[in-house]
Amino acid sequence: MSDAGFHMDGYTLRCYAYSLCRMGQWREALTLIEKEECKPDTAFYTKMISGLCEASLFEEAMDFLNRMRANSCIPNVVTYRVLLCGCLNKRQLGRCKRVLNMMITEGCYPSPSIFSSLVHAYCKSGDYSYAFKLLKKMTKCGCQPGYVVYNILIGGICGNEELPSSDVLELAENAYNEMLAAGVILNKINVSNFARCLCGVGKFEKACNIIHEMMRKGFIPDTSTYSKVIAHLCNASKVEKAFLLFGEMKKNCVVPDVYTYTILIDSFCKAGLIEQARNWFDEMVKVGCAPNVVTYTALIHAYLKARKVSKADELFEMMLSKGCIPNVVTYTALIDGHCKAGQIEKACQIYARMCINAEIPDVDLYFKVVDSDAKTPNVFTYGALVDGLCKAHKVKEAHDLLEAMSVVGCKPNQVVYDALIDGFCKVGKLDEAQEVFSKMSEHGYSPNIYTYSSLIDRLFKDKRLDLALKVLSKMLENSCAPNVVIYTEMIDGLCKAGKTDEAYKLMLMMEEKGCYPNVVTYTAMIDGFGKAGKINKSLELLEQMGSKGVAPNFITYSVMINHCCIVGLLDKAYELLEEMKQTYWPRHIASYRKVIEGFNKEFIMSLGLLDEVGKSESLPVIPVYRVLIYNFIKAGRLEMALQLHHEIASFSQVPAAYCSAYNALIQSLSLARKVNKAFELYADMTRMGGVPELSTFIHLIKGLITVNKWEEALQLSDSFCQMDIQWLQEKETPDAA
Numbered sequence: 001m002s003d004a005g006f007h008m009d010g011y012t013l014r015c016y017a018y019s020l021c022r023m024g025q026w027r028e029a030l031t032l033i034e035k036e037e038c039k040p041d042t043a044f045y046t047k048m049i050s051g052l053c054e055a056s057l058f059e060e061a062m063d064f065l066n067r068m069r070a071n072s073c074i075p076n077v078v079t080y081r082v083l084l085c086g087c088l089n090k091r092q093l094g095r096c097k098r099v100l101n102m103m104i105t106e107g108c109y110p111s112p113s114i115f116s117s118l119v120h121a122y123c124k125s126g127d128y129s130y131a132f133k134l135l136k137k138m139t140k141c142g143c144q145p146g147y148v149v150y151n152i153l154i155g156g157i158c159g160n161e162e163l164p165s166s167d168v169l170e171l172a173e174n175a176y177n178e179m180l181a182a183g184v185i186l187n188k189i190n191v192s193n194f195a196r197c198l199c200g201v202g203k204f205e206k207a208c209n210i211i212h213e214m215m216r217k218g219f220i221p222d223t224s225t226y227s228k229v230i231a232h233l234c235n236a237s238k239v240e241k242a243f244l245l246f247g248e249m250k251k252n253c254v255v256p257d258v259y260t261y262t263i264l265i266d267s268f269c270k271a272g273l274i275e276q277a278r279n280w281f282d283e284m285v286k287v288g289c290a291p292n293v294v295t296y297t298a299l300i301h302a303y304l305k306a307r308k309v310s311k312a313d314e315l316f317e318m319m320l321s322k323g324c325i326p327n328v329v330t331y332t333a334l335i336d337g338h339c340k341a342g343q344i345e346k347a348c349q350i351y352a353r354m355c356i357n358a359e360i361p362d363v364d365l366y367f368k369v370v371d372s373d374a375k376t377p378n379v380f381t382y383g384a385l386v387d388g389l390c391k392a393h394k395v396k397e398a399h400d401l402l403e404a405m406s407v408v409g410c411k412p413n414q415v416v417y418d419a420l421i422d423g424f425c426k427v428g429k430l431d432e433a434q435e436v437f438s439k440m441s442e443h444g445y446s447p448n449i450y451t452y453s454s455l456i457d458r459l460f461k462d463k464r465l466d467l468a469l470k471v472l473s474k475m476l477e478n479s480c481a482p483n484v485v486i487y488t489e490m491i492d493g494l495c496k497a498g499k500t501d502e503a504y505k506l507m508l509m510m511e512e513k514g515c516y517p518n519v520v521t522y523t524a525m526i527d528g529f530g531k532a533g534k535i536n537k538s539l540e541l542l543e544q545m546g547s548k549g550v551a552p553n554f555i556t557y558s559v560m561i562n563h564c565c566i567v568g569l570l571d572k573a574y575e576l577l578e579e580m581k582q583t584y585w586p587r588h589i590a591s592y593r594k595v596i597e598g599f600n601k602e603f604i605m606s607l608g609l610l611d612e613v614g615k616s617e618s619l620p621v622i623p624v625y626r627v628l629i630y631n632f633i634k635a636g637r638l639e640m641a642l643q644l645h646h647e648i649a650s651f652s653q654v655p656a657a658y659c660s661a662y663n664a665l666i667q668s669l670s671l672a673r674k675v676n677k678a679f680e681l682y683a684d685m686t687r688m689g690g691v692p693e694l695s696t697f698i699h700l701i702k703g704l705i706t707v708n709k710w711e712e713a714l715q716l717s718d719s720f721c722q723m724d725i726q727w728l729q730e731k732e733t734p735d736a737a
Helices: 010-022 026-035 042-054 060-068 077-089 093-105 112-126 127-141 147-158 166-181 188-200 206-218 224-234 239-251 256-270 272-287 293-305 308-319 328-340 344-355 359-366 379-391 396-409 414-426 430-442 447-459 465-477 484-496 500-512 520-532 533-549 554-566 570-582 589-596 601-606 609-613 624-636 638-649 654-670 675-687 694-706 710-722
Strands: none
Touching: 010 026, 010 042, 026 042, 042 060, 042 077, 060 077, 060 093, 077 093, 077 112, 093 112, 093 127, 112 127, 112 147, 127 147, 127 166, 127 601, 147 166, 147 188, 147 675, 166 188, 166 206, 188 206, 188 224, 206 224, 224 239, 224 256, 239 256, 239 484, 256 272, 256 293, 256 554, 272 293, 293 308, 293 328, 328 344, 328 379, 344 359, 344 379, 379 396, 379 414, 396 414, 396 430, 414 430, 414 447, 430 447, 430 589, 447 465, 447 484, 465 484, 484 500, 484 520, 500 520, 520 554, 533 554, 554 624, 570 624, 624 638, 624 654, 638 654, 638 675, 654 694, 675 694, 694 710
């Protein structure tokens, strides 16, 4: 064409140059332009830059900007947008930042759609900080961020399965506040995802407020939105807030579906609120929402754990009658539930029935209708049964199950190994526990907090302190930070072994490691110092608790009062009693049981407190008073002992176990020649059903003789000789020890 003397027009030449650039032949394109004696304009250069971007020749495209300026051709907004979009399409996000800064500096602004695409791209790349900065750049460019870009940003941050970091979530919160002020709303998917992330970091109020704020902006949440937020609240154990949101959902005429009901039923079952869960189950049936296998399984499991086997069986039959087929999860729940209900044999029978087709009358109810796949135990089924057997101290049978798993090709998981290790440790078989530990490591599982806790507890019980400390060192080496329970176990174990200095050093170390002692830790350490005769250190620790924001509870005060009595600090003991009464006195047996949670059983037994819970529903402060009364009597301070007794007598219910204190007071009053008062206490004791000791009568008679009341003494002697009483063996009056 050129040889024939013809020349291309501007449009044809531009298209040809563009095609050459697309093929990477930009030099040829420049040669052609020169040969055609054409002076390219801005549109011409822009077309060539577009071709270079498509060929991924970004450096060359950037150079063309300089070439344009050299030829007195100024890049315009279209040029920059072409270059920016070209870089964006090829995910050249670093170049995008450079181009964007250049074009804004020269007064060329991207369109709202380009900004939206940029925000989306940077969110996908995980650069949320720059994505948020783009909102500011939009405003600077006179382009107000709207519905699309805000939803892209918040959706990008909150739409992933993993929770965003706190600083990234803060960006989403800031963007949300901006969009709220601008009158923009989130779409329903982002409402759910944003609320989930807020719930995940404990911002439950804000999560619920999002729904309410969006509703004020005209957003109408549907069943899915409410259900997802309710699920997030339930997963975070905020069942009360979930309950309120569920009520609001119904109030707003949004109909709950089976997913919503099932979430609530499952969560309330796990929280032990079975009656409320059953009410919702009945409600969903009544409104025509058919429960699914997950719904039935959750409620059946809860009934079994609460030892309400008949209700569980009744619900299981209802499930079958409604055509709902149990699955392997249901059978696993049955096994776990029966284990937790103490019916290990029945759990084993269900497992056996899953493995073989032979009839087992006790569990045939559960196998009337069954899918063949549902009868194949999985790792969770084995885990539930192994855990149940170990807790029932049937570790041999549990270990046999481990072998059975290998035979059928079911690989044990961490739960199975941990349950076995804990089971062997509990029955004192440390060697077997170590064998399982080795096997667990061979299969690629690393020991966790639960594993180490079981081993440390056993080592302390076996008095193998050095080895226990080595296990602690191993934990720290493996970056498995001990929790407060493990540290407390070790501190208590060292104290029991008389190594209070080492225990205290460990307590200081745990704080340095960022694990702060709780009330159980402090109480164990206070008791350790007390038993070592370091009462001042115990009192210092009690004061320190307040400064560290850890409130002493009833057990702490009981321990401290006991040790003060042992060393004769009776006034201090009485002062602590008064302090306890004003603050941490459990006035009901339920709160008393709550207080002793977390304490080692042997520790509670050593204080004589466990029997008090088991024997009666009486006030649990009686042992503390009894200790103080004995010690004031022993110190010859009878008036203080009587004052404490009168406080107890004012209680609505005094247990029979307190009779020993009555006997001690009567004997002391008789010796002190206060015979009338002694007889008053004797009358009170018999009126409440107490049985006096033989020595009590002897002291009463001696008291009468001491005040020259011979006739009354003879009458009392005759009367008790004629009584048909099974005399209590005289016990040495207990002191504070």
